[in-house]
Amino acid sequence: MRVTARTITHLAVLLGSREVELEMPTGSRVMDVLVRMADLMGDQAVPALLRPEDRSPQGHLRIMLNGRDIGVLEGIETLVQDGDEVLVVPPAGGG
Amino acid sequence: MLQGGYTGKILRIDLSRKEAHTEEVSAELAKSYIGGAGFGIKMLYDEVPAGADPLGPDNKLIFASGPLSGSDTPCASRMAVTSKSPLTGAVGMATTGGFFPAELKFAGYDALIIEGAADSPTYVTINDDDVKFRDAQGLWGTHTSDCQQMIKDSLKDQGYRIACIGPAGENLSRLACIINERRAAGRKGLGAVMGSKNLKAIAVRGHGEVAVADPDAYKIARSSFREHMRESPVLYSAFAKIGTPMVVDAVGSMGMLAAKNWQATGEFVPIDELGTEAGKAVTVGRNPCQGCPVACSQLKLARNAPYAGIMAEGPEFESLYSLGTQCGISNMDAVIAADRLCDELGLDTMSAGVTIGFAMELSERGALSAIDSGDLDIAFGNDRTMMALLEKMAYRDGIGDLLADGVKEAAERIGGDAAYYAMHVKGLELPAYDVRGAKAHGLNYATSYTGADHNRGYAFQEIFGIPIPKEVDRFALEGKGELCKWNQDIRTATCDCPTMCAFILDMAVPAVAAENSAALLTSLTGLSFTAEEVFQVGERVNNLARAFNAREGFSRKDDTLPDRLMNEPLLAGGSKGHHIPQEDLDFMLDDYYTARGWDVATGTPTRAKLEELGLASVADDLGV
Numbered sequence: 264m265r266v267t268a269r270t271i272t273h274l275a276v277l278l279g280s281r282e283v284e285l286e287m288p289t290g291s292r293v294m295d296v297l298v299r300m301a302d303l304m305g306d307q308a309v310p311a312l313l314r315p316e317d318r319s320p321q322g323h324l325r326i327m328l329n330g331r332d333i334g335v336l337e338g339i340e341t342l343v344q345d346g347d348e349v350l351v352v353p354p355a356g357g358g
Numbered sequence: 359m360l361q362g363g364y365t366g367k368i369l370r371i372d373l374s375r376k377e378a379h380t381e382e383v384s385a386e387l388a389k390s391y392i393g394g395a396g397f398g399i400k401m402l403y404d405e406v407p408a409g410a411d412p413l414g415p416d417n418k419l420i421f422a423s424g425p426l427s428g429s430d431t432p433c434a435s436r437m438a439v440t441s442k443s444p445l446t447g448a449v450g451m452a453t454t455g456g457f458f459p460a461e462l463k464f465a466g467y468d469a470l471i472i473e474g475a476a477d478s479p480t481y482v483t484i485n486d487d488d489v490k491f492r493d494a495q496g497l498w499g500t501h502t503s504d505c506q507q508m509i510k511d512s513l514k515d516q517g518y519r520i521a522c523i524g525p526a527g528e529n530l531s532r533l534a535c536i537i538n539e540r541r542a543a544g545r546k547g548l549g550a551v552m553g554s555k556n557l558k559a560i561a562v563r564g565h566g567e568v569a570v571a572d573p574d575a576y577k578i579a580r581s582s583f584r585e586h587m588r589e590s591p592v593l594y595s596a597f598a599k600i601g602t603p604m605v606v607d608a609v610g611s612m613g614m615l616a617a618k619n620w621q622a623t624g625e626f627v628p629i630d631e632l633g634t635e636a637g638k639a640v641t642v643g644r645n646p647c648q649g650c651p652v653a654c655s656q657l658k659l660a661r662n663a664p665y666a667g668i669m670a671e672g673p674e675f676e677s678l679y680s681l682g683t684q685c686g687i688s689n690m691d692a693v694i695a696a697d698r699l700c701d702e703l704g705l706d707t708m709s710a711g712v713t714i715g716f717a718m719e720l721s722e723r724g725a726l727s728a729i730d731s732g733d734l735d736i737a738f739g740n741d742r743t744m745m746a747l748l749e750k751m752a753y754r755d756g757i758g759d760l761l762a763d764g765v766k767e768a769a770e771r772i773g774g775d776a777a778y779y780a781m782h783v784k785g786l787e788l789p790a791y792d793v794r795g796a797k798a799h800g801l802n803y804a805t806s807y808t809g810a811d812h813n814r815g816y817a818f819q820e821i822f823g824i825p826i827p828k829e830v831d832r833f834a835l836e837g838k839g840e841l842c843k844w845n846q847d848i849r850t851a852t853c854d855c856p857t858m859c860a861f862i863l864d865m866a867v868p869a870v871a872a873e874n875s876a877a878l879l880t881s882l883t884g885l886s887f888t889a890e891e892v893f894q895v896g897e898r899v900n901n902l903a904r905a906f907n908a909r910e911g912f913s914r915k916d917d918t919l920p921d922r923l924m925n926e927p928l929l930a931g932g933s934k935g936h937h938i939p940q941e942d943l944d945f946m947l948d949d950y951y952t953a954r955g956w957d958v959a960t961g962t963p964t965r966a967k968l969e970e971l972g973l974a975s976v977a978d979d980l981g982v
Binding site: 269270271272281323325327330331332334335348350352353354355356357358 | 591592593596597601602604605607608609610611612613629633634635654674675676790795812818821822823825829830831832833834861864865932933
């Protein structure tokens with residue numbers, strides 16, 4: 264299935280784009296998408312996206328599935344479906 | 359008693375009689391309203407009669423810095439300017455930063471109350487306790503930066519801090535703001551109130567300082583605050599270097615950056631042209647407010663013709679929307695130039711830009727064919743037209759006169775179905791966040807006492823994903839009434855009243871905002887504040903503001919959103935498919951009024967709630 268992974272600012276620079284299409288196996292979770300994004304980002308994905316100690320997502324990042332924060336879903340264990348979109352937003356403020 | 363923080367004095371300035379005198383700040387007033395917007399709204403409610411003409415001599419203009427302002431608490435040089443808004447007819451309260459707020463305290467005043475009207479252009483100078491009324495004939499017509507410099511030169515003292523109006527305020531544009539340095543009390547037409555009083559400027563010079571009641575406790579409270587600031591994952595590491603333009607990327611990626619008069623949200627998303635990296639490329643410096651170690655305000659320089667050489671302090675996120683995406687413009691240099699032009703003319707960048715975007719849509723739909731727009735090509739993306747319209751609005755020249763009072767007034771004059779395309783609540787033009795993707799933020803637009811005002815109840819849970827007091831689904835309706843109330847009360851209590859930069863609440867102390875304010879206020883002032891009492895001040899002020907509006911005839915019927923947001927789901931982007939139909943808004947309003955303890959049918963505060971807040975006399979006034 265195809266999943267769109269999106270991010271912004273310095274994470275988009277690491278990813279090479281603000282948006283990439285990923286081919287994911289059925290049964291993939293949000294965490295699996297993040298790992299694929301980290302693979303594309305290269306060495307700097309840790310610590311930019313993942314924590315060095317356990318390679319879980321950095322706590323300050325906002326992660327959304329189809330616009331909803333994964334905290335109101337099943338977190339990084341949330342299953343993704345064909346056509347879903349995972350968005351990772353670094354902390355922001357002001358405005 | 360007041361031992362610190364407060365100067366203890368209010369300066370009342372009667373422009374009609376050219377007289378000024380001081381009044382005492384009571385401990386009761388301080389404890390119940392803290393300062394800033396609390397003082398302003400209390401004085402407005404008590405002193406401006408129902409039905410007063412906002413541009414008549416019965417209206418008053420209150421400048422109030424909070425007790426933290428002028429102390430060495432970081433990020434506290436903020437001030438509330440309060441009046442009856444000529445744009446909305448409701449409470450008009452806008453905050454500003456820079457140096458003027460602290461200077462007012464150094465001069466010895468917690469607040470200025472401006473009343474009456476001068477019979478000719480006037481400016482007022484305040485040098486500690488020396489107050490003078492001066493002839494402003496020679497300043498009338500000047501841009502705001504020239505005005506400020508001319509006053510400093512005339513007084514032979516470059517240390518004055520000056521709040522003034524530009525041509526827009528002089529010409530009573532209801533989109534006129536008040537400029538101090540390069541900051542603005544931007545929204546709700548407060549510059550027109552100054553203009554109606556023939557008051558070009560107020561110049562303040564102070565030589566005092568803000569006392570501290572309990573230095574040891576204050577040092578601990580301030581250190582704790584600074585530690586929270588240092589621990590923020592974004593405040594110093596990113597926000598200090600980028601400022602509010604970072605929100606273009608965040609909100610744009612979520613499909614909530616409104617565009618082309620809210621037709622193209624999620625479709626026209628020029629992050630590459632107006633976002634973080636584009637902003638960095640044109641940033642040439644920073645300009646902190648007094649006592650601010652963050653310095654988020656960025657100086658940006660246009661380098662390409664026809665705007666080369668124009669510098670602005672900004673554009674901030676909201677102006678990148680209003681003068682950018684809202685008008686279909688992605689040329690950063692043009693937005694810089696328009697931002698600077700608005701500051702010089704004394705126009706609110708937000709309302710002015712939204713009004714121009716409204717005109718662009720109407721023009722493209724053929725609804726302006728009967729209006730003489732000269733040789734202007736009024737169309738989305740035309741930045742030269744935007745610049746020309748800003749000038750025309752400030753001087754009420756031609757079509758500019760039609761647009762000078764905002765979208766609500768213009769739609770009424772144009773007629774037909776123009777009102778459908780007028781993006782406002784209670785007459786105040788919409789901020790940048792397309793709230794079809796953030797329901798509590800939308801509910802705040804509908805219920806804020808100032809109209810569609812993102813700053814009165816900012817839903818940082820939905821916009822930035824900050825899970826305080828809890829994590830929320832930005833698309834959900836459930837619980838948004840209680841959340842909206844919490845956002846409105848906490849921001850009023852901890853930012854608008856003490857006074858404090860609202861960005862710090864979001865980024866440094868969202869989990870302990872009331873506790874942080876209580877510790878600072880108690881140690882600084884010598885009054886005792888618990889966190890619960892601080893929070894209740896926010897609730898009290900929001901209720902008193904609501905009562906002022908109820909007295910003016912506002913009720914549940916006015917707590918609404920533009921038809922487009924209720925009828926048209928978003929067509930693209932990260933919030934695609936979402937809108938706020940009337941039944942969803944009604945659901946949230948019921949929830950909100952219930953959380954507030956207000957009458958659900960009318961949206962009016964109940965006697966029980968008012969008495970709980972010590973406002974029994976207000977219940978009497980309202981007959982509830």
